[in-house]
Amino acid sequence: MISNRSKQGFTFLELVIVVMIVGILAAISVPNFRKARMSARRPTLGFAVGGAMDALNFRENIEQGYLPLPSAITTEGIYNEYYFDTGMKEGEEATQLFYPTYTAAVSRNPITGELENYISVGLNSNLEVTEFKRRKLNLVVVLDVSGSMGSPFNQYYYGGQAPRTGEQKKVDSKRSMLDLAGENIINMLEHLNQDDNFALVLFDNGVQTPFSLKKIDDNYKARLRSYIKGLKPGGGTNMELGVKEGIRQYVNFKNEIKGDYENRIIFLTDAMPNQGSTRSDDLMNLAASAAKNRIHTTFVGIGLAFNSDLINSIATISGANYFSVQSAEEFRERLDENFNYMVCPLVYDLSLKLESTGYQIEKVYGSPMSDASTGELMKVSCLFPSPTNEEGETRGGLILLRLKKTGHAGDLKLVVDYKMNDGYPCKAETKVAFESAEAEYYENSGIRKGVLLARYAELMQNWIKSERYAGGEMYSRHRTVWENESVKLVASNENRELLQNFKKHMISEIQQINDKTLDREITLIDRILGNSGYIAQFREEYERGLANM
Numbered sequence: 401m402i403s404n405r406s407k408q409g410f411t412f413l414e415l416v417i418v419v420m421i422v423g424i425l426a427a428i429s430v431p432n433f434r435k436a437r438m439s440a441r442r443p444t445l446g447f448a449v450g451g452a453m454d455a456l457n458f459r460e461n462i463e464q465g466y467l468p469l470p471s472a473i474t475t476e477g478i479y480n481e482y483y484f485d486t487g488m489k490e491g492e493e494a495t496q497l498f499y500p501t502y503t504a505a506v507s508r509n510p511i512t513g514e515l516e517n518y519i520s521v522g523l524n525s526n527l528e529v530t531e532f533k534r535r536k537l538n539l540v541v542v543l544d545v546s547g548s549m550g551s552p553f554n555q556y557y558y559g560g561q562a563p564r565t566g567e568q569k570k571v572d573s574k575r576s577m578l579d580l581a582g583e584n585i586i587n588m589l590e591h592l593n594q595d596d597n598f599a600l601v602l603f604d605n606g607v608q609t610p611f612s613l614k615k616i617d618d619n620y621k622a623r624l625r626s627y628i629k630g631l632k633p634g635g636g637t638n639m640e641l642g643v644k645e646g647i648r649q650y651v652n653f654k655n656e657i658k659g660d661y662e663n664r665i666i667f668l669t670d671a672m673p674n675q676g677s678t679r680s681d682d683l684m685n686l687a688a689s690a691a692k693n694r695i696h697t698t699f700v701g702i703g704l705a706f707n708s709d710l711i712n713s714i715a716t717i718s719g720a721n722y723f724s725v726q727s728a729e730e731f732r733e734r735l736d737e738n739f740n741y742m743v744c745p746l747v748y749d750l751s752l753k754l755e756s757t758g759y760q761i762e763k764v765y766g767s768p769m770s771d772a773s774t775g776e777l778m779k780v781s782c783l784f785p786s787p788t789n790e791e792g793e794t795r796g797g798l799i800l801l802r803l804k805k806t807g808h809a810g811d812l813k814l815v816v817d818y819k820m821n822d823g824y825p826c827k828a829e830t831k832v833a834f835e836s837a838e839a840e841y842y843e844n845s846g847i848r849k850g851v852l853l854a855r856y857a858e859l860m861q862n863w864i865k866s867e868r869y870a871g872g873e874m875y876s877r878h879r880t881v882w883e884n885e886s887v888k889l890v891a892s893n894e895n896r897e898l899l900q901n902f903k904k905h906m907i908s909e910i911q912q913i914n915d916k917t918l919d920r921e922i923t924l925i926d927r928i929l930g931n932s933g934y935i936a937q938f939r940e941e942y943e944r945g946l947a948n949m
Contacts, residue, residue, distance in 0.1 A: 408758045409444075410847070412438075414491050418419070420619065426824050427541055441677070442786065443528065443529045443788060444494065444524075444525055444527060444528050444529065445525050445527050445529055445532055445741075445785045445787065445788065445794075446486060446523055446524055446525055446786045446787075446788050446795070446797040447498065447523035447525055447747065447783035447784065447785065447786055447796075447797060448479075448480050448523065448525070448745070448780040448783065448784050448785075448786035448795060448796030448797060449475045449476050449479070449480075449639075449766055449767050449768070449780055449782075449784075449795070449799060450472045450715065450719070450720055450721040450745060450768065450780075450781055450783070450784055451474065451477070451706075451712075451715040451716065451720070451721060451722070451767070451768030451769075451781075451798065451845070452476050452480070452555060452712070452715060452721075452722060452768065453477065453721050453722065453723050453742070453796075454477055454480060454481055454723055454724055455472065455473045455474070455477040455481060455724075455731075455857075456476045456723075456724035456725070457472045457474035457701060457704070457706050457708060457724035457726075458473040458477075458487050458860070460554075460704060460724075460726045460828065461704055462924060462928060463927065464554055464563060464704060465563025465888065465889050465931060466556075466563060466704065466886050466888065466889055467864060467867060467887040467888065467889050467890060468784060468864060468886060468912075469708050469709055469864070469869070469884070470861045470864040470865045470868070471709045471712045472708045472724075472864075473569050473860050473861060473864075474712065474750070474767050474857065474858045475765040475770075475800075475854050475858075476766045476767055476768055476796075477768045478853050478856070478857050479591060479765075479785075479796050479850070479853060480757065480795065480796035480800055481796075482498055482795070482796070482849065482915075482917065483788075483789050483791075483793035483794060483795050483797075483851065484522070484793055484794055484795075484796070484797045484798040484846040484849060484855065485521060485522075485791075485793050485845050485846030486501055486520075486522025486524050486741030486793070486794050486797045486798065486846055487499055487501040487502060487503040487520065487522040487843070487844055487846060487847070488522065488792065488944025489501075491858075492504075493526070494524045494525055494526035494826070495526060496525075496526060496826070497525055497526060497527060497747075498523075498524075498525060498746075498747050498783065498816075498817055498821065498826070499524040499525060499526060499816060500521050500523065500524065500544065500752075500814075500830070501521075501522035501524055502519055502520065502522070502814065502827070502830060502832045503517040503519070503520045503671075503843040503844050503846065503847045504518065504519055504832070504834050504843050504847070505517075505520070505840075505841065505843060505847045505851060506518070506522075506730035506836065506839070506840055506841055506843045507840055507842070507848075508840050509855070510855070510901065510902060510905040511855075511884055511898065511901070512857075515837075515838070515861075516802055516803070517759070517803040517804075517805065517834070517836055518802055518803065518847060518850075518851055519800075519803060519812070519832065519834065520799065520800050520801070520846060520850050521752065521778075521798070521800075521801070522545060522794075522797060522798060522846065523783060523786070523794060523796075523797040523799065523800040524794070524797070524800065525586050525746075525785070526611055526905065527746075527785070529551065529787075531738075532740070534741075534743065534744040535610050535660055536595040536596055536660055536661045536662070536742040536795045537592065537596040537598075537660040537661065537662050537663075537664065537743060537820075538596075538597045538613060538650065538653065538661045538662070538663045538664070539592065539596060539597065539598050539599070539664055539665075539666065539743070540598075540599045540600075540601060540613060540646045540649045540650075540665045540666070541585055541588070541598070541599070541600050541601070541665075541668065542601045542603065542642045542643070542645070542646040542665055542666070542667045542668070542669075543581060543582075543585065543600065543601070543602050543603075543631075543668050544581070544603060544604075544635060544637065544639070544642065544667070544668060544669035544702075544875060545578060545602045545603065545604050545631055545632075545633050545634070545635075545668065546604040546605070546634070546635050546637040547604070547633055547634050547635055547636070547637075547672055548577075548633075548637065548672055548689060548705070549576065549578040549581065549633045549669075549670060549702070550576050550577070550632075550633030550634070551576060551577060551581050551703070551705075552575065552576060553575065553576070553703040553704065553726060553727075554703070554704055554726075555703075555704065556671075556705045556706075556711075556884065556885060556886035557670075557672075557705060558591065558705070558883045558884065558885050559885060559886065559889060560885030560886035561885075561886055561887055561888040561938060562672065562888070563886075563888060563889065564887070567832060568813070570636070572657070573630060576633065576808070577670060577703045577726045578631060578632075578633045579648060579701045580702055580703070580727070580728050581668040581702050582628045582629065582631060582701075582724065582776065583667065583728035583732075584614065584668060584725060584728060584731050584732075584735075585600075585624075585628055585777070585836070586624075586625050586628060586629075586655060587728070587731065587732045587735050588666075588739070589616075589621050589624060590627070590733060590735075591735060591740070592616050592741040593616075594615065594616065594617060595915070596615075596616050597614060597615055597616065597653075597661075598611070598613065598614070598620070598624075599611055599612050599613035599614070599649045600624065600627075600628075601642060601645045601646050602631070603638060603639065603642030603645065604633075604634060604635030604636060604637065604638070604659045605636035605637070605638050605675050605836075606633040606635070606638070606641065606733075606848045607638070607641040607642060607644075607645045607818075608699075609625075609645060609649070610627060611624060611627070612649065613649045613650070613653050618862065620909040624902040628735050633831045636674055636675040637669075637672055637673045637674050637675060638671070638673065638675040639669065639671070639673035639674035639676065639678070639683060639732075639858070640676035640677045640678075640682065640686070640742060641676055642667065642669075642681065642702065643665075643667075643683060643686045643687065644686065646665040646667070646687075647665070647686065647695060650663060650693075650695055651757050653750065656776045656782075658845070660683075661693040662696075662743060662744050662923075663694055663696065663741050664695075664696050664697070664698060665690070665695065665696070665697050666697075666698045666700060666743075667697065667698070667699045667700065667702045668702060669699070669700075669701070669702065669706075669708040670701065670702050670703050670705055670707065670846075671699070671701060671706055671708075671711050671882065671885050672705065672707050672882045672884055673710075673882055673923065674882070674883055676802060678881055678882060680710055680714070682717075683710070683714060684713055684714050684717065685921060686712050687717045687720065688717050688718075689712050689923050690721070691718045691719050695718065696718070696719030696720060696842050697714070697719070697720045698720070698721050698722065698726055698742065698743065699711045699714065699715070699720075699722035699723070700722070700743050701722060701724045702725055702729075703725075703726070704726075704775075704886075705884045705886070706724060706867065706884075707882050707884045708724075710882050712768065715768050715808070716768045716769050716781060717747060717781065718748055718781045719745050719781070720781065720782070721742065721782075722868075723744075732938060733848075734738060735760050737787070738752075738787070739782055739823070740785075741785040741787070743813045744783060744784070744785065744821075745782040745783060745784045745821060746783065746784070746785060746820065746821050747782060747818050747819070747820065747821070748781070748782050748817040748818065748819045748821065749781065749782075749817075749819050750779070750780040750781075750782070750783060750816070750817070751777060751778065751779050751780075751816070751817050751818070752766050752777070752778040752780075752814060752815070752816050753776055753812075753814070753815040753816075753817075754775075754776050754777070754778075754801075754803075754812060754813075754814060755779050755812070755813035755815065755938075756811075756813065757804060757807050757808060757810050758805060758806060758807045758812065759803040759804065759812060759834070760773075760775035760803065760804045760806050761775055761777070761778060761801050761802075761803065761804075762802045762803060762804035763801075763802040764778050764797040764799065764800070764801055764802075765797050765799070765800040765802070765850070765857075766800055766850070766854075767780045767799055767856040768781070769781055773838060774843065774945045775804075776936060778799070778801060779920055780799065782875045793846070798846060798909045799846070799849045800850045800851065800854055801921060803834075805836055807821070810834075811830070811831050811833055811834070812832045813826070813830075813831055813833065814829070814830045814831075814832060814834075815828075816828045816829075816830075824893075845914070845915070846913055848913055849913050849915060849918070852906065852913070852918075855902075856902070856906065856921060859898065859899070859902055863891065863895045863898070863899065863928075866894075866895060867890050867891065867892065867895065867935070868887070870888075870892065870935055871887070871935050874935075874938070881914065888933060888938055889928065889931060889932040889933065890932050890933050890934060890935055890938070891928055891929070891932040891934075892934065892935070896929060899928060899929055900929065901923050902925070903922060903925045903926075903929075905921060906918070906921060906922060908923075909920070
């Protein structure tokens, strides 16, 4: 039998079984080999864009039954919540501190049905995790102690429409936004050491500096903790005074602010100024002037009513970023993971010039400076270090360019200019082969995820804008320009249809991308579809409220 089989060879069935087994083994071994290769290599950091570092205010408003502000969700904010394959090829190694990679895609828009051309910029670095050490800090915390900070963090101080009965989640109503902000500062102190300097500035309708900028030690920390726990809210909100006093801490400080120190002001506020100068341009100019002197800003938006409209404009300044906070526990986790990264940008004034006879940059996703981009130029104010996962993907490590075809297709020349954190200028040029296609293709899962999330963010922004526009005065009331009032969660029949159709598309894309963390967006869409009302339902209630005023 053995000799006969050796002459006849394998049967067709046996050959099929062997091929299947080989295929299964390959499917198992290739990802494991990649993971083993990544773990064998010393882990490196990537980069994430400044500006919005999350979309938590957007999510929490919907969870609590409110319609968020359109600015509460940005593409860079939602990108910074996910990990991306940045397009590093197998065997490729980053050779510079900032090492951009490029991938291409042609994707059919699920709403318009049109094919769209995309290039992603992967934000890589050769900086190893073990090599990274944040610079010593001159840290000034500016805390809003105005009356609105005394309200529970899941409520709107200035009122407005209450959510539908049973929609709002139960939370500890005894904890105010000021309590939450104070806990965040106390958590922050744990990440400072004896090389760092710290100051605390308080503002309401006035301003005071109970702790001026000085070296931090255990005794200083103990006094700060005791003082912070005794703070009480009250008064108006003069944010201009807080900004100016925070900057003033550096004026007479003996430490050389252009030396080995990172100079950062962290504002904890609900961003609803109603006294002093409340013009966003004025506040932005103060922050921009400070940035020229290497004094950079981080905003921590506290509570549901946090006014992202104001902070989004300031976040375009070089070195700036902002976070939303809905619980002390949540922010503690973020500090534990990312404090050294969030206060220490390493790349500034990044610009990417596209040289092509066949394409122009039509839109940029993933940068707060997207409006400053033109057909040939993309601008990014700064890049912060960002962690990578076991698969080598970078959190927030992507900028997406949608390209408009203007002529014959051909190679793209991409010229990147940027400055290191010490001001040293750098430049890199790359040629990318890009051919438009008549069918969809994605060079990797990273660009596919980037396209999906960019469309998702746009859809959500358009939904919110259309509902607020349709509501007119009912949905645009402000006591002053920044005092944010609550609006019930609503969705018109037209928007419901758009959301339902996009949900089907997103489920299909999640399966292709194979990233279950994206399921949270499906849950959020379901929350909108299942718990939102209609404008007509609330207009009578609104008019009754006006009559009683």
